[in-house]
Amino acid sequence: MAIRSETELYGPVKHFWEQRGYEVKGEVKHCDLVAMKGDGPPIIVELKKSLTVPLLLQGIDRLKLTGLVYLAVELPAHGKAPYQAKWSEIRDLCGRLGLGLLTVRFYKTKKPVVGIVCEPESYKPRHSKGKLNRLTKEFRDRLGDFNQGGSTKQKLVTAYRQKALVCAFHLQSVEKMSPRELKVLSGYAETQRILQNNHYGWFERVGRGAYRLSPDGKKALVEYAPLLECLGLLRGEEGMSSLDHS
Template sequence: MKETLKPKEEDLYKPIQRYFKRHGYDVYGEVKDCDITLVKEDELVIIELKLNLSVDLLIQATKRQRMTESVYIAVPKPKYNLRSKRWRDTCHLVRRLELGLILVSLNGSRKKVEVVMDPTPFDRKKSLNRNKRKRQSIMTEINGRSGDYNIGGSTRKQIMTAYRENCIQIACYLQHAGELSPKALVQLGTGNKTASILTKNYYGWFERIRRGIYILSEKGKNEVEEYPDLLAYYRKNIPTTKTEKDKL
């Protein structure tokens, strides 16, 4: 059985050398600790080679940016899907650092070089504008919470979202009043998603006893007790409206 040789960093050199020579560059290996240097007239390009795209490689490449703006990192082409979120996130980081990225296919007798991106200035303003909706969704979520009820970095724990908190608020008011309509709940400050929350009843906490009137289900009575801090907060701040006075 033929043994498969593990690739080495130097296996990347020849394909890259041939590629850039075809594009008119003079190519030099190992100059002042730089893996590859390219020269065309007054242009200086530095390429750092590694078998894996690691933090160490990114640090090394950003140090080379002290000498020139044109710095690439070159790695073997990954075996995982290049359309995956993992790869998109990797490319974003490389682009954010204003580095170029080269992939080298080492399979087969003919090695293929692909320049995925050139080193260009990162347009932070353009990036922020492109992600306005994501920013707004974060602000909406924050504005929908009454406080901080999660521990950052925790896993396998139920996250207190604005939606869940809204459900707890509705449950608290129903527990206090016994039965209420969506309109009455909105008047108490449960927000414009109240009717949708009651209708969809995602957690099974609510029960419609007649048209337009809801109570807290047995499941709801039991499960909302798992959130004593929020219950105490909403019980303390239950507003009183004419509608609720009439109901009580």
């Protein structure tokens, strides 16, 4: 059963890693899927409908971040390898590149099945420590998983956006507040920088060292109400009502 988009691969592949004890999040620093377990290195999975040269190049680029990079593609109903190749040849190709390969077989009447064609080899290119640290920090700073891996046309819920939303939430019920006061409520050390940069236009400076919520900020609280509820800041209809009247 042919899929229409690589986003359909995200659910089965996410479940595959969660069954192995990993925490999984989508679209982290341009990586379709990132899985982590404890303090271990991140596993990166790039999703595509089929195995292509651009996908292989993308996988090689991800090796700058970690040695545990997988590609995940749909397994056609006929089960044959692409380009009239043998699966052993595909396995050898990925091995030489230091990449793992997963396939996802979709059925009409039962759940998709994820298979392992090969694991990443011990090939260890030179990693970018700075990029790896930023990837790991973004993963750990995010609360929950609100992005579907493989999507490109949706606003990403980044750790920065989450923090800005929390700041906006605490500003909605007051006329103004200082960065220091808001820092105590939000728990974010970078609260002042978020207010000053005002990346999304959600805040307004009123006088010296004080900020309030802008009209765009109020709209954002309504738009992201489900996210705020998941973060434990809103509770159902009662919480929505408070946003409508703020």
